[in-house]
Amino acid sequence: MSNNKPLILVSNDDGITAPGIRHLTMIMKEFGEVVVVAPDSPQSGQGHAITLNDPLRIKKREIFEGVEAYETSGTPADCVKLAKHLVLKERKPDLVVSGINHGANSSVNVIYSGTMSAAIEAAMEGIPAIGFSLCEFSHDADFSHALDQLRTITKQALENGIPKGTALNVNFPAKSDEPIKGIKICRQANAYWKEDFEGRVDPSKKNYYWMIGEFQNMDAGEDTDIWALEHNYTSIVPCQYDLTAYEGVRQLNTDWKL
């Protein structure tokens, strides 16, 4: 960390009025100068969507005391791009943080996560980035037990950096009777959503469907994020945006006849 106050950009996917981003913003103020650029409405499940076919709006909001804040009509990934080009301009943030998400982004949920897409977008721009999520979906979720660890992780990121080409996916266990046991560096658990669709009929007698699902962990490893969270540890997974399966490259070169 340089002697200058670090510049920290905050975003999320639950929208600028969500309690989670308020907690995150307040704690980031302890570390540096904070700028918030976040969606004007919830964007859960948006994955790494960007807005190509619609114009984008951005509006200054007086919502966090002493913090420059903007809401946008875009996705979390759009927010990072808008922040870079319209708000920060020549100033490059020392850290981008996203969250705190109301709900887990562990395991394969990272693929669908708007919270992590803001962090990964920043990583793609070469900026150290972290997505924070709490394993509790409720709007009124209690974040208090996780805030000291949030400080610890932020301090380590500013002092010791984040592996190149990655963004960190941090998940805090939901509040329980016991304090969180510690922090574990993990791999992404192999799991999937066992989905179904609940069919209904609208007043015009047309069918529509709601997606419903149940999370299925298929990974018995004790080095996964799911294992850590189930044992009341905070999990950190470094996530890369180079999706190349290098072993797959070797396998295709051997097995396929092209």
Add this chain to the structure above:
Amino acid sequence: MSNNKPLILVSNDDGITAPGIRHLTMIMKEFGEVVVVAPDSPQSGQGHAITLNDPLRIKKREIFEGVEAYETSGTPADCVKLAKHLVLKERKPDLVVSGINHGANSSVNVIYSGTMSAAIEAAMEGIPAIGFSLCEFSHDADFSHALDQLRTITKQALENGIPKGTALNVNFPAKSDEPIKGIKICRQANAYWKEDFEGRVDPSKKNYYWMIGEFQNMDAGEDTDIWALEHNYTSIVPCQYDLTAYEGVRQLNTDWKL
């Protein structure tokens, strides 16, 4: 490939009426029984978005001769989930193909790609899957030069399989005076979009912005998808949905004080 006719699910992100999905569907008919489940409107840049806060609609369409086809109000990833649960039910596809996208999904574009999200969603369900894209954005793009290679790749996938935990990201070069030179198995090139926002003022005197961008390749490697495409080869990158940066796990365990 078993003696039974393979069952092939087709989706895309340009919508069910795009020329690209028509080409793909017609060629898949040469290989097996085809079912199409695709968005009812273009979904470019949707990344791995799923629809959580809105109901989904699905409607049968008589659009491809001799092929069972449905349009949905969902994203490409939703289409794969809807196909599995509402259309195919107990029948598991032997292959899921997505595309042919009008526009490149090479390099980091895979992160924003709706085409690839359908393929990756299928891979997460344990189904061999391929996303096909043509490096030509136009609605009237010429796909003719790529169709033989599309057949070759489909045949190899059905006969020799796809590496576990991956979906293939296939990009065809745009039509030129020369035929495509061949097919290369590649890694994802390290590149980024140098974006900007073009500001305008609406009739109510409010500002709005259009995202514009220029693709910047920063990777001199000759084993990348961008290199292959620039040299008139078709590129195949096996893409994994385990985002864990294993070297990053080791690095954090060494460098961070937790």
